[in-house]
Each structure stands twice: as C-alpha cells, then as structure tokens.
Amino acid sequence: MILVFFAYFSLVSIAAGVLTVTLRNPVHCALSLLALLMHVSGLFILLNAEFLWAVQVIVYVGAILVLYLFVLMLMNLKTDERYFHASAPYFAGLSALGSLYVLFLLLQSPFDGAKGGAPAGAVLQDGDTYAVGIKMFSDHLLQFEIVGIFLLGAIIGAIVLAKTPKTLEAGQDHR
Amino acid sequence: MIPLSAYVAVSAVLFMTGLLGVLIRRNFIIVLMSVEVMLNSANINLVAFSHYLESMAGQLVALFVIAIAAGEAAIGLAIIIVVFRSKISTNVDEMNLLKW
Numbered sequence: 658m659i660l661v662f663f664a665y666f667s668l669v670s671i672a673a674g675v676l677t678v679t680l681r682n683p684v685h686c687a688l689s690l691l692a693l694l695m696h697v698s699g700l701f702i703l704l705n706a707e708f709l710w711a712v713q714v715i716v717y718v719g720a721i722l723v724l725y726l727f728v729l730m731l732m733n734l735k736t737d738e739r740y741f742h743a744s745a746p747y748f749a750g751l752s753a754l755g756s757l758y759v760l761f762l763l764l765q766s767p768f769d770g771a772k773g774g775a776p777a778g779a780v781l782q783d784g785d786t787y788a789v790g791i792k793m794f795s796d797h798l799l800q801f802e803i804v805g806i807f808l809l810g811a812i813i814g815a816i817v818l819a820k821t822p823k824t825l826e827a828g829q830d831h832r
Numbered sequence: 833m834i835p836l837s838a839y840v841a842v843s844a845v846l847f848m849t850g851l852l853g854v855l856i857r858r859n860f861i862i863v864l865m866s867v868e869v870m871l872n873s874a875n876i877n878l879v880a881f882s883h884y885l886e887s888m889a890g891q892l893v894a895l896f897v898i899a900i901a902a903g904e905a906a907i908g909l910a911i912i913i914v915v916f917r918s919k920i921s922t923n924v925d926e927m928n929l930l931k932w
Contacts, residue, residue: 663834667842674846674869678853683861690865693846697872700839704883706891709875709898716898721868721905728909729861732916742925745856752855756848760841768836773887780888789895792888800892804899811903818910 663703670696683734687725694718705777708786839880846873860915860922864908871901 673693680686698713742748780788793801846869853866875894882890916922 660834663838667838671842671845671849674849677865677869678849678857678862683859686862686865690868693869693872697876700842700876701879703834704839704879706879706883706894709879709891709894712895712898713875716902717868717872721902724905724909725861725865728912731913732922734859734861734922742856742858748855749852752848752852756845759844759848763837763841763844766837766840768840768881768884772885773889775888776886777883785891788888789891793892793895797889797892800896804896808899808903811906815906815910818907819913 659703662699666696666699666703670700683729684726687722687729690725691718691722694722705780706785708789836880836884839876843873843876843880846870846876858923858925860912860924860927861909863924864905864912867904867908868901871897 670693673689673696676689677686677693680689694713694717698710698717701707701710701713775788775792850866850869850873853869854863857863857866875897878890878894878897880890882888882894912922915927919926921927
C-alpha cells in the first residue's frame with residue numbers, strides 16, 4: 658500500500674516538475690508547480706514528517722505560490738515566440754544523460770550511515786511536531802535566530818525594492 | 833518498505849529537472865520557479881535521510897530551507913517588478929546591465 662502511494666506521489670511530482678519547466682504559459686507553470694508542491698508534501702507524510710507537511714502546505718502553497726501568481730497576474734505577460742534558449746537541446750540532452758547516470762548510481766547504493774537518537778517509534782509516541790520543537794529549541798537555537806534575522810532582512814529588502822516609482826524619480830533628480 | 837535510494841532517486845530527477853529549467857528558460861519568473869523545484873528536491877532528500885537515519889536534524893534543515901525559499905521568492909519577485917517597470921521585459925537575456 659505504501660509502495661502504491663510512493664509511486665503515485667513520486668511519479669506525479671516528477672511529471673509536474675517537467676511540466677513546470679516546459680509549459681509555455683507562465684500561469685500554467687505556476688499551477689503545475691502547485692501540483693508538484695502538494696505531491697512533495699505527500700512524500701513528507703510517507704516519511705513521518707507531518708509538521709513539514711503542514712509547513713509545506715501553509716508556507717509554500719499558501720504564501721509563496723500565491724505570491725508568484727499575484728506577480729504573474731500583475732504583469733500580464735505575453736508569451737514570447739521563442740521561450741527556450743537557443744541552446745536548449747544541448748542542455749536538455751546533457752541533463753537527461755546526467756540524470757540517467759545519477760539514477761544508475763543511486764539505485765544500487767545501500768546508503769547506510771550512523772543512526773541518530775530519534776527512532777520512528779519514539780518520534781511517533783509524542784508526535785513529529787513535538788520532536789521537531791524539542792530539537793529546534795535545544796540544539797539548533799542559533800540557526801533559528803539566524804533564520805529570524807534573515808527573514809526580517811528579506812522583508813525590509815522587498816519593501817525597499819518595491820517602492821513606488823515616484824520616489825525612484827525623486828532620487829534621480831538629486832544626481 | 834521503500835528503500836532510501838528510491839527517495840534519493842526521485843530527488844535527483846527533480847533536481848535535474850529544476851536545473852534544466854534554470855538553464856533553458858528565458859522568463860525570469862519561470863527561472864525562479866525552477867529554483868523552487870530544486871529546493872523541493874533538496875527537501876525530499878533531507879527528510880528521507882532524516883527518517884532513515886533516525887535523526888531530527890534533517891527535518892530542521894528542511895524547515896530552514898523552506899524559510900529561505902520564502903525570503904528568496906519575496907526578494908526575487910521584488911527585483912522582477914523593479915526590472916519590469918523600467919524595461920517592460922522579463923527576459924533574462926535582456927538583463928545585461930551588470931555584465932562586463
């Protein structure tokens with residue numbers, strides 16, 4: 658049963674990724690990116706990461722993708738005649754060969770390593786959110802603060818960049 | 833039981849797809865979307881290793897990656913809006929002001 662779900666989520670997310678890259682209309686690309694994000698969150702559920710599933714749906718689908726769609730609707734883009742680079746076939750052939758080689762290497766690797774201190778049973782007992790929270794606010798507190806400052810900087814940068822053009826012209830008069 | 837290498841293979845294929853999108857598309861917004869595809873494939877990898885090696889650190893890093901993706905999307909789209917205002921184009925080939 659898990660195998661069926663894994664096959665569904667992985668195949669649909671790969672197909673949606675290919676559609677995101679190749680579709681002509683940018684809005685269609687954003688919608689297939691939506692399908693990709695939802696199916697990747699399904700993969701997170703299969704890996705016992707319910708908290709990341711919720712974060713993926715809320716932050717990625719609810720905030721980032723809506724931001725993309727807003728900008729696309731605001732700009733009202735006309736699709737160009739040549740929407741790929743002229744050298745696209747070379748890159749496509751190279752990356753197809755590269756991904757086949759990587760797949761060949763990956764599927765025969767056992768991927769073993771040192772086990773950490775959070776086996777699936779212990780995580781499921783209190784819930785994934787509890788385990789993530791305990792880990793984040795004990796061992797990874799500094800990274801958490803750094804991400805907070807990073808997000809503050811991103812907010813200020815986005816506001817400064819997207820100011821109204823009137824202030825931009827006023828700045829040009831001083832030169 | 834699904835082997836770890838299956839998840840890593842899905843993530844590798846998605847990463848190559850996103851990389852292909854960054855290299856061949858000419859619309860700046862779709863280049864940013866391809867970057868999101870690559871970040872998602874990295875997240876699959878992190879969460880899969882976190883599950884199979886029984887450590888929570890991978891999920892935490894995936895969480896930070898999502899936060900950084902949010903910041904990257906906000907800044908990137910703001911830059912696109914500024915460029916679109918002055919040049920009325922989102923073609924990456926026409927943005928060559930910083931090229932030497």
